[in-house]
Amino acid sequence: MREWLGTEPGVPRLEIEGLVRMFYGDQGSVEDMVGSMEATARMARSMLDTLLGFVDEYLEEGGPLSMLEEGAGGPGQKRLVFHDRPQFPERLHVVALVIDVTTALLADLEASLTNAAEEVRGWPSTTDPGITPLTKKRLENIRDRSKMG
Numbered sequence: 001m002r003e004w005l006g007t008e009p010g011v012p013r014l015e016i017e018g019l020v021r022m023f024y025g026d027q028g029s030v031e032d033m034v035g036s037m038e039a040t041a042r043m044a045r046s047m048l049d050t051l052l053g054f055v056d057e058y059l060e061e062g063g064p065l066s067m068l069e070e071g072a073g074g075p076g077q078k079r080l081v082f083h084d085r086p087q088f089p090e091r092l093h094v095v096a097l098v099i100d101v102t103t104a105l106l107a108d109l110e111a112s113l114t115n116a117a118e119e120v121r122g123w124p125s126t127t128d129p130g131i132t133p134l135t136k137k138r139l140e141n142i143r144d145r146s147k148m149g
Contacts, residue, residue, distance in 0.1 A: 016040065026126045033126055037117035044110040051103050057083060064089040
C-alpha cells in the first residue's frame with residue numbers, strides 16, 4: 001500500500017453512462033435524452049443522499065467524530081461499532097476529504113443534468129440545427145468558466 005501511495009495516480013476516469021447517452025443523443029429522441037438525463041440526475045441525488053447520511057452519522061453523538069474526540073479507536077485498539085458497523089474514527093480526516101470531493105461532484109452532476117434536461121425538453125428534435133446559437137453560447141460559457149478557474 002505504501003509503495004502504491006508513493007506513485008503517481010492514473011488518469012481520472014468518469015464512468016457515467018448517462019453522459020455517454022447524451023453524447024449520442026442525436027441518434028435518439030428528445031424524450032429518450034431527457035429520460036436518461038433525469039434518471040442519471042436522480043441516481044446522483046440518491047448517491048449524494050447516501051453519503052450525506054454517512055456524514056450525519058459521523059457527526060452523531062457517539063459516532064466516529066465523538067469517538068475520535070474521546071481518543072477512542074485506532075490501530076491496535078478494539079474495533080469500535082456504531083449503528084452495527086465497524087468504525088475507523090482514526091481515518092475520519094481522509095474519509096471526510098473524499099466525501100467532500102465526491103458530494104461536490106454528485107451535486108454538480110445532479111444540477112447540471114437537471115438544467116440540461118430542462119433545456120433539451122424544449123428542443124423540437126435532437127437533430128434540429130436551429131439550436132446552434134445555444135450551442136455557441138454554451139461553448140463560450142465553457143471557455144469563460146475554464147479561464148476563471
